[in-house]
Amino acid sequence: MxxxxxxxxxxxxxxxxILRGEIPxxxxxxxxxxxAFHDISPQAPVHVLVIPKGPYVSVADFSVxxxxxxxxxxxxxxxxxxxxxxxxxxxxxxxxxxxHDAGQEVPHFHVHIFGGQPLGPMLARRH
Numbered sequence: 001m002x003x004x005x006x007x008x009x010x011x012x013x014x015x016x017x018i019l020r021g022e023i024p025x026x027x028x029x030x031x032x033x034x035x036a037f038h039d040i041s042p043q044a045p046v047h048v049l050v051i052p053k054g055p056y057v058s059v060a061d062f063s064v065x066x067x068x069x070x071x072x073x074x075x076x077x078x079x080x081x082x083x084x085x086x087x088x089x090x091x092x093x094x095x096x097x098x099x100h101d102a103g104q105e106v107p108h109f110h111v112h113i114f115g116g117q118p119l120g121p122m123l124a125r126r127h
Contacts, residue, residue, distance in 0.1 A: 003083075007107060008013065008057075009055040009056070009057055009061075009107070009108075010107050010108075012063065013057070013106055013108050013109060014106055015051045015108035015110075016108060017050075018051075018057075019035060019051070019060070020054060023036035023052045026038040026042050028081055028084060028085065029050075029077060029080060029081045030049050030074060030105070031077055032053070033052060033070055033073030033074045033076075033077055034050050034052055034053060034077035034078070035050070035051055035053065035074070036048050036050040036051075036072050037049055039125040043112075043114065044114040044115060044117060044119065045115070045116030045117050046080060046092070046114065046115040046116035047114055048087055048113045049077050049110050049112060049114070050074075050077060050110065050111050050113065051108060052066065052070065052074045052080055052109055054057045054070065056107050056108065056109040057108065057109060058096075058098045058099060058104065058107075059096050059098050059109055060098055062109045068078060076110055078094060078113065081113060082113055082115070085115065085116070087113070087116070090115065090116075091119075092113055092114060092115035093112075093114040093119050094113055095114065095115070096109070096110065096111045
């Protein structure tokens, strides 16, 4: 089923290239469903990206096209990554951007895990 407003998957995007081993990444965790690696431009002391191993453009695309097993496996990998990084006690943030207005920069579904310091409000407060 197509997802409204989602462009076709681009096999040349940077995350697809990382999955194929064409671009190196500092891996944190890898399993059958996901790859987690350190962001090259961290926005917090801990900033890791988790990407599914399939060709999904966004969380909307992923939720429609991925099997229930893949969805569960991916989110378990997100939780396992936070655990492996030792973020559970202090807390962490999981964020995904979906589409242009949200600031999605790479057209491959991914989540950011932020931690290692108090992160403050999720969005700037409106006055």
